[in-house]
Amino acid sequence: MKTIKQINEKIKKGEAVVVTAEEMIKIVEEEGAKKAAEYVDVVTTGTFGAMCSSGVFLNFGHADPPIKMLNIYLNNVLAYGGLAAVDTYIGAAQPNEDPDIDIDYGGAHVIEDLVRGKEIELYAEGYTTDCYPRKEINIRITLDDVNQAIMLNPRNCYQTYAAATNSREEKIYTYMGVLLPEFGNIHYSGAGQLNPLQNDYNPKTNSYNTIGIGTKIFLGGGVGYIVGEGTQHNPPFGTLMVKGNLKEMSDKFLRAATMPMYGPTLYIGLGIPIPVLNEEIAKRCAIRDEDIEVPIYDYGVPRRERPLIGKTTYKDLRSGKICLEVEIDNKKVLKEIKTGSVSSYKKAKEVAEELKKWILEGKFLLTERVAPLGKGECKPMKSDVILVRDIMTKPAITAKPHISIEEASRILMKYDINHLPIVDENGILLGIVTSWDIAKAIALGKKSIDEIMTINVITAKETDPVEIVAKKMEKYSISGIPVVDKNNRVVGIVTSEDLSRLIGR
Numbered sequence: 001m002k003t004i005k006q007i008n009e010k011i012k013k014g015e016a017v018v019v020t021a022e023e024m025i026k027i028v029e030e031e032g033a034k035k036a037a038e039y040v041d042v043v044t045t046g047t048f049g050a051m052c053s054s055g056v057f058l059n060f061g062h063a064d065p066p067i068k069m070l071n072i073y074l075n076n077v078l079a080y081g082g083l084a085a086v087d088t089y090i091g092a093a094q095p096n097e098d099p100d101i102d103i104d105y106g107g108a109h110v111i112e113d114l115v116r117g118k119e120i121e122l123y124a125e126g127y128t129t130d131c132y133p134r135k136e137i138n139i140r141i142t143l144d145d146v147n148q149a150i151m152l153n154p155r156n157c158y159q160t161y162a163a164a165t166n167s168r169e170e171k172i173y174t175y176m177g178v179l180l181p182e183f184g185n186i187h188y189s190g191a192g193q194l195n196p197l198q199n200d201y202n203p204k205t206n207s208y209n210t211i212g213i214g215t216k217i218f219l220g221g222g223v224g225y226i227v228g229e230g231t232q233h234n235p236p237f238g239t240l241m242v243k244g245n246l247k248e249m250s251d252k253f254l255r256a257a258t259m260p261m262y263g264p265t266l267y268i269g270l271g272i273p274i275p276v277l278n279e280e281i282a283k284r285c286a287i288r289d290e291d292i293e294v295p296i297y298d299y300g301v302p303r304r305e306r307p308l309i310g311k312t313t314y315k316d317l318r319s320g321k322i323c324l325e326v327e328i329d330n331k332k333v334l335k336e337i338k339t340g341s342v343s344s345y346k347k348a349k350e351v352a353e354e355l356k357k358w359i360l361e362g363k364f365l366l367t368e369r370v371a372p373l374g375k376g377e378c379k380p381m382k383s384d385v386i387l388v389r390d391i392m393t394k395p396a397i398t399a400k401p402h403i404s405i406e407e408a409s410r411i412l413m414k415y416d417i418n419h420l421p422i423v424d425e426n427g428i429l430l431g432i433v434t435s436w437d438i439a440k441a442i443a444l445g446k447k448s449i450d451e452i453m454t455i456n457v458i459t460a461k462e463t464d465p466v467e468i469v470a471k472k473m474e475k476y477s478i479s480g481i482p483v484v485d486k487n488n489r490v491v492g493i494v495t496s497e498d499l500s501r502l503i504g505r
Helices: 004-013 021-031 033-039 107-115 196-200 279-284 314-318 345-360 405-415 435-444 466-476 496-504
Strands: 018-020 042-044 047-050 055-059 069-074 077-079 087-091 120-126 136-141 148-156 163-165 172-174 177-179 185-188 216-219 222-229 240-245 254-259 263-271 273-275 293-298 308-313 321-328 331-341 419-423 429-434 480-484 490-495
Touching: 018 021, 018 345, 021 033, 021 042, 021 279, 021 345, 033 279, 042 345, 047 345, 055 107, 069 087, 077 087, 077 107, 087 107, 107 120, 107 254, 107 263, 148 263, 177 185, 185 314, 196 273, 196 279, 216 240, 216 345, 263 345, 308 314, 308 321, 314 331, 405 419, 405 435, 419 480, 419 490, 429 435, 429 480, 466 480, 466 496, 490 496
Parallel strands: 018 042, 163 293, 185 331
Antiparallel strands: 042 273, 047 263, 055 087, 055 148, 069 077, 069 120, 120 136, 148 240, 163 185, 172 177, 216 222, 216 263, 222 240, 254 263, 293 308, 321 331, 419 429, 480 490
8 A cells, every 4th residue: 555645756766657547458468457457556547538627717917097897708709707706707608799700719819819928908888886887898818818727627527428420311410529320430539548547446336446535637738626516416426516727728628619500519638647656556557458348328319318329439439430220211231330439549648648747857746635526416407398299280181292282372371381392101201392392393383293293302290499490490491490310201390480379388
């Protein structure tokens, strides 16, 4: 048994044995956990990925005359103004106020620009008081001009992040990147065997061996500390709340990005030294990618509870492709799917190596935690959901493809509708025509429905939230969507009039 105090003394004398988590795997395989525990003093870990739940507290100092800032913008990105007169918090995921820029430059980019030493624009408005007579201010500042720049991130360093795929017939844009249609790819995130929480996790107690409140860490190229468990902390899917001094950080380990058609995010390098106090810790610090199970969820289903498609490991994900049994067109098929990471294992290794270097040079001592991480909770939000089945018109008025334009016109007039799904003898959707299609057909002298019907029909399921249907209508500039079952049989229809009645209700 060793203590952190004893390890720190060895660090000061330059006698400590420090290895990365990757190196520890080989040591334990060759020497065993017992000998590794006797030999190795510290294992360094690392991760580098998109950590949207991040941001920075800034204090600008007082202007002359003073101002109590309420509406605060940094390079036209809104920052929180509900603090004291010249304090603010800018979140990494906040988009730009300019609709032409929007998600291409957000809070994360402001944070990176500050770290790079760039000048940014501060504009703020307030209300006047006797002690704060100034109404507005517009100046340019750098990171050196602010008093404090304290990074405080509510949720970083996910222990295991679920992988994502997409069952839809169209590609979708998510915080896991662009997911291709019909299980065209799988995206994953996380450092796996290098991840700090993986290497310190104790599955017997469902807690962590050494990591806790007060643990000193590597954060964004500078020194940071663990404040406590992060939001949505739920071991073995643990998270961390961390803080650090932005003025000490480096753009080598802190980079802004924008997920296409989703929003800004901040990539951060985070590493934690794990003191090897005993054999159990040594054994856990040799966890391998093939030991870490990763669930794969279908992000094509826009619900809180997404379908579990399968399970894999970080080793298989890093191979570039995996085989999964998936359902396409109501048929189970075995499909080889390409995999891609939205985090960087290479940069995670750099984090672990840099932290190792700091410790070996005596620049970084370990800290005792003052308390373990809390158990945490990850409960869903209490929110109402209105589904398509709650508002759709059923049964839908349908027609067969062989009818004439005149017959279709009479059906639309008889039932006072504008959308007519075309189905076969089993009720399976073949196409759709609208009153506008009929008008064009008459003008062009068309005779039959199959000449004019739209074949590639946008559809919905009964269990889709109405928000998804509304988004589809807006995206494709349509006013009605047939509702189909799993066999593509028409069971109803949702129109813009149905949505309007819902809003009125």
